[in-house]
Amino acid sequence: MKQIQKLYPHFLALFGFVVIALIYFLPVLQGKKIYQSDIVQYTAMAKEQNDFRAVEHAEPYWTNSAFGGMPTYQMGANYPHDYIGKLDDALRFLPRPADYLLLYFLGFYGLMLVLKIDPLKAFFGALAFGFSTYLIVILGVGHNAKAHAIAYMPLVVAGVIMVFRKKYFYGGLLTMLAVALEINANHFQMTYYLLFLLLVLGIYYAYKFIKNKEYKELGLVGGTFAVALIFALGANATNLMATKEFTDYSIRGKSDLKLTPEGTKKTETSSLDRSYITEYSYGVAESLNLIAPRLFGGGNGEKLSNDSAVYDYMLKYGASEEEARQITDSYAPTYWGSQPIVAAPAYIGAVVFFLAVLGLYHDKRKIKYVFFIGALLSLVLSWGKNFSVLTDLCIDYLPFYDKFRAVSSIQVVLELCFPVLAIIGLHSFFTSDKEKQWDSLWKSSATVLGLLVLLFLCRSLFDFSGELDGQLRQMFSQSQDKSFGIGFIDALKADRKTMYAADLLRSGFFISLVAIALWAHTKNKLSSQNAIILVGLLMVADLFFVDKNYVSNKDFVSAHEVDVPFEVTPTDEQILQDTTSYRVLDVEGYLNAKASYFHKSIGGYSAVRPRRMQELFDYQIARNNKRVLDMLNVKYVIQTNDKGEEVASMNPEANGNAWFVKELKMVPNSDAEMKALDKLDNKNVAVINKYEFGACFKNDTHTFSVDSTATINLTLNKPNHLKYRSNNINDGFAVFSEMYYKNGWKATVDGKAAEIVRVDYALRGLNIPAGKHTIEFRFEPQVVKTGSTIALVSSIGMLMLLVGGIYFERKKKSN
Structure with a gap:
C-alpha cells in the first residue's frame, strides 16, 4: 500500500500528460490527421516501398521511384530484430502527433525526478519543455524524426547524471535504454548536438572525481558508460551500419569531383558546401525571440489583422476591404530576420527565462552551470555564419560537424537546458528561507524586466527592414506610382515595430504576474502549493497561446488527405498510360516527391539524396544536356507551358532499360x-x-x-x-x-x-x-544481415543484463 501511495503522484502525472497531449491535438480523437508538409513528401517517397511490403510481405531496401534509385535506409526501412523499435512503439501509444508530445513530457519528467524535483514542479516543467514553441512547430511541419530524437534527450541526460552519481546499475540501465531509443529515433543531427551538452556534463563530473581523487569511481563510471553504449549501439547496429554505408554515397559524403560545374577548382573541402551548412543561421539579435516571440516579426506565414498599418494604408489608398485583406495577406511579410524560411520563432517562454535567471541567482548546486554553459554554447553555435569564427572552426576540425545543415537547430540543446534551469530554480526557491527568497527574487526581476525595458527603449536602433522589402518596393513601383511602394513598406515597418513593442509588453506582463505570485509567497499571502500551481499555469499558458498561433486544430484534415496526399492529374494519367519501364523528370519539382508518388522519378525529396545523381543534375541536366536524360531512360519531362499549365513532353530518344x-x-x-x-x-x-x-x-x-x-x-x-x-x-x-x-x-x-x-x-x-x-x-545488402545478427545478440544481452541486474540488486538489498 505504501508503495502504491508513493507511485500515485507519478501515475497522476502520466494521466495528466496523456490528457493534455490529446487536448492540444484534439482532432486526432475525431480520426483526423495533421497535415505535415515533410510527411507528405515522405509518403510520396516511400510509396513504392510500402506497396512492395503490402504485396510481397518483405522489405525491398531499395526504391526506383526517386533519384533514379536509392536505398530505403533513411526512408523508414524495417529491419529484423529491431526490438528497441518495438519498445519505442509501445511508448508512443497515442495517435500522432500526440504521441511525440507525450514523449516530450515523459522524458523531461524523468530528468526532473533524477534531479530530485518533486512531482508537481516536475509536471509543470515537463509541460513547459513540451510546449516550447520550436518543439511544437516541428510537429506541425512533419519533422517527426527530429521531434522523436529530441524527446529522448532528457532521458539520456538523466541516465548519465545517475551514473555520475554512482548509481551504476540503475543509471547504467537508464542510460543504455535511453541511448538505444535516442539512436533508434534516427535523427543523428539531434543526437550529435546532444553530445555537446553531455561533453560539458562529463567535464564537470570528471573534474569533481579527480578533485576528490576518486579515480576508482571514475573508472567504474567509464566502464558503466562503455557497457551501456556498446549494447545501445549493438541494438541499433543495422540502422547505424546501413546509414554509415549510405552516407558516403549520399550528398553527405565527400565528392570525388575536384572541379565545379563551371570548370573551376573547388575551394570547399567539407562534405557539404559551407553555405549550404550555414544557410539557416540564427541572427545574433534575432535570438531575443527566445524571450519575446515576435520581436523579429514571428514566422514567414504571420498574418496581420484588420487593425494593422498595412491594411489601413490600403484602405486609405482606395482599395476595397476585400482587396486590402488580400494584399495584406499576400504581400506583407512581417518576418524581418535573416533566415530564408522560419515557420515560427524559437520561443522558450518568458516565464521559463525568468525562472532560469532566478535559478542562476538562487540555486546553490553547481550543476546549474552545466546547463547554463550548454545553453550558451548552443546559442552561439546556432548563429552559424553570423559567428563564422567558431562555426568555421567546427566545420574544419570537429568530426562530423560538416555532415549536417541548418546549424540553427542546435538551439534544441538550449530549449532543453533553460526549462531545466527554470525548474531547479523554482524548486530551490521554495526550499529556502524567506530572506534568501526575496533577495533572489528582486535580483532576477530587476535583471529580466530591466532587459525588457532596455529592449523597449532601444527599439529605435533597429531599422525593421526585411530582405524582401526592396523587391516589394520595386514591384509596387512598377505597377503603381513610386510613392505607393515607399508608403507600403513604411506601413509594414510600422506593423513590425508594433509587434516588437507588443510582445515585449506581453513578456513583461507574464513575468510580472509570476514575480508577484512569488512575492506573495514570501509574504505568506500564498501557500507554497498554490504559488507553484499559479506559476506553473502561467508558465504553460504563456507558451500554449503562442504555440496555437502556429499549430492548431485548423492544421488537421481528414485521414484520406494525409494518406493519399496527391491526386492524379491529367498529366499523370497521360504518362501512366505508358506501361513500359521508364523514368520521369519533373523540371520545376526536381526536389519535390510528387512525381515519385506516381512514377519512377529522377528527382525526389531527401536530405540524403544520392550524391552522383545530384551531381549529374548540377553538372549536366541543369545545363541542358539532354543526352544524360536519354541514358537515365527519362521518357517523359513534366514542365509548365506559357499558360501556366502542367504538361508532359515525351522523349523518344530515351535509351531504354x-x-x-x-x-x-x-x-x-x-x-x-x-x-x-x-x-x-x-x-x-x-x-x-x-x-x-x-x-x-x-x-x-x-x-x-x-x-x-x-x-x-x-x-x-x-x-x-x-x-x-x-x-x-x-x-x-x-x-x-x-x-x-x-x-x-x-x-x-x-x-x-x-x-x-x-x-x-x-x-x-x-x-x-x-x-x-x-x-x-x-x-x-549484407549490411542488413550482419547488422540484424548484432542487433539480436545485443538485445538478448540487454535483457540478460536487465534481469540479472535486478536479481542481484534485490539480493544485495535483502542481505
Whole structure:
C-alpha cells in the first residue's frame, strides 16, 4: 500500500500528460490527421516501398521511384530484430502527433525526478519543455524524426547524471535504454548536438572525481558508460551500419569531383558546401525571440489583422476591404530576420527565462552551470555564419560537424537546458528561507524586466527592414506610382515595430504576474502549493497561446488527405498510360516527391539524396544536356507551358532499360568521367573510370561489334530484383539505366556471378558473353544481415543484463 501511495503522484502525472497531449491535438480523437508538409513528401517517397511490403510481405531496401534509385535506409526501412523499435512503439501509444508530445513530457519528467524535483514542479516543467514553441512547430511541419530524437534527450541526460552519481546499475540501465531509443529515433543531427551538452556534463563530473581523487569511481563510471553504449549501439547496429554505408554515397559524403560545374577548382573541402551548412543561421539579435516571440516579426506565414498599418494604408489608398485583406495577406511579410524560411520563432517562454535567471541567482548546486554553459554554447553555435569564427572552426576540425545543415537547430540543446534551469530554480526557491527568497527574487526581476525595458527603449536602433522589402518596393513601383511602394513598406515597418513593442509588453506582463505570485509567497499571502500551481499555469499558458498561433486544430484534415496526399492529374494519367519501364523528370519539382508518388522519378525529396545523381543534375541536366536524360531512360519531362499549365513532353530518344555499346572510353578520374558526358554518344559509347574499374578488363581492346539483331530486354521489374533477356551473336558490353550502388547489388548471368562496373558516372555496366542469356540483379545488402545478427545478440544481452541486474540488486538489498 505504501508503495502504491508513493507511485500515485507519478501515475497522476502520466494521466495528466496523456490528457493534455490529446487536448492540444484534439482532432486526432475525431480520426483526423495533421497535415505535415515533410510527411507528405515522405509518403510520396516511400510509396513504392510500402506497396512492395503490402504485396510481397518483405522489405525491398531499395526504391526506383526517386533519384533514379536509392536505398530505403533513411526512408523508414524495417529491419529484423529491431526490438528497441518495438519498445519505442509501445511508448508512443497515442495517435500522432500526440504521441511525440507525450514523449516530450515523459522524458523531461524523468530528468526532473533524477534531479530530485518533486512531482508537481516536475509536471509543470515537463509541460513547459513540451510546449516550447520550436518543439511544437516541428510537429506541425512533419519533422517527426527530429521531434522523436529530441524527446529522448532528457532521458539520456538523466541516465548519465545517475551514473555520475554512482548509481551504476540503475543509471547504467537508464542510460543504455535511453541511448538505444535516442539512436533508434534516427535523427543523428539531434543526437550529435546532444553530445555537446553531455561533453560539458562529463567535464564537470570528471573534474569533481579527480578533485576528490576518486579515480576508482571514475573508472567504474567509464566502464558503466562503455557497457551501456556498446549494447545501445549493438541494438541499433543495422540502422547505424546501413546509414554509415549510405552516407558516403549520399550528398553527405565527400565528392570525388575536384572541379565545379563551371570548370573551376573547388575551394570547399567539407562534405557539404559551407553555405549550404550555414544557410539557416540564427541572427545574433534575432535570438531575443527566445524571450519575446515576435520581436523579429514571428514566422514567414504571420498574418496581420484588420487593425494593422498595412491594411489601413490600403484602405486609405482606395482599395476595397476585400482587396486590402488580400494584399495584406499576400504581400506583407512581417518576418524581418535573416533566415530564408522560419515557420515560427524559437520561443522558450518568458516565464521559463525568468525562472532560469532566478535559478542562476538562487540555486546553490553547481550543476546549474552545466546547463547554463550548454545553453550558451548552443546559442552561439546556432548563429552559424553570423559567428563564422567558431562555426568555421567546427566545420574544419570537429568530426562530423560538416555532415549536417541548418546549424540553427542546435538551439534544441538550449530549449532543453533553460526549462531545466527554470525548474531547479523554482524548486530551490521554495526550499529556502524567506530572506534568501526575496533577495533572489528582486535580483532576477530587476535583471529580466530591466532587459525588457532596455529592449523597449532601444527599439529605435533597429531599422525593421526585411530582405524582401526592396523587391516589394520595386514591384509596387512598377505597377503603381513610386510613392505607393515607399508608403507600403513604411506601413509594414510600422506593423513590425508594433509587434516588437507588443510582445515585449506581453513578456513583461507574464513575468510580472509570476514575480508577484512569488512575492506573495514570501509574504505568506500564498501557500507554497498554490504559488507553484499559479506559476506553473502561467508558465504553460504563456507558451500554449503562442504555440496555437502556429499549430492548431485548423492544421488537421481528414485521414484520406494525409494518406493519399496527391491526386492524379491529367498529366499523370497521360504518362501512366505508358506501361513500359521508364523514368520521369519533373523540371520545376526536381526536389519535390510528387512525381515519385506516381512514377519512377529522377528527382525526389531527401536530405540524403544520392550524391552522383545530384551531381549529374548540377553538372549536366541543369545545363541542358539532354543526352544524360536519354541514358537515365527519362521518357517523359513534366514542365509548365506559357499558360501556366502542367504538361508532359515525351522523349523518344530515351535509351531504354539497357543497351549494348560499341566502345568503352577509359578516363583517368571522376572529373574526366563527368567531363566526358558533355558530348558523349552514350547510345554507342560508355565512359569508365580507369582508376577504379580498369582492372575489370583483361585487355586493352574496348570495342565491340553490335549488329541490328543484338537485343537486351527487361522481363522482371521489382525494386530489388531485375531480370533481363539478352541475345547477341558477339561478346558485348551492356549499359543498364540503373543507378550504380557498390554495396548490396549482386549480378548474375545465367546464375553465375558477374562483376558490376560503374559506367557513365552513375550507371551499371556488365560484360555479356555471346549468345542468349538471362541477366539478373538482386539487392541483398549484407549490411542488413550482419547488422540484424548484432542487433539480436545485443538485445538478448540487454535483457540478460536487465534481469540479472535486478536479481542481484534485490539480493544485495535483502542481505
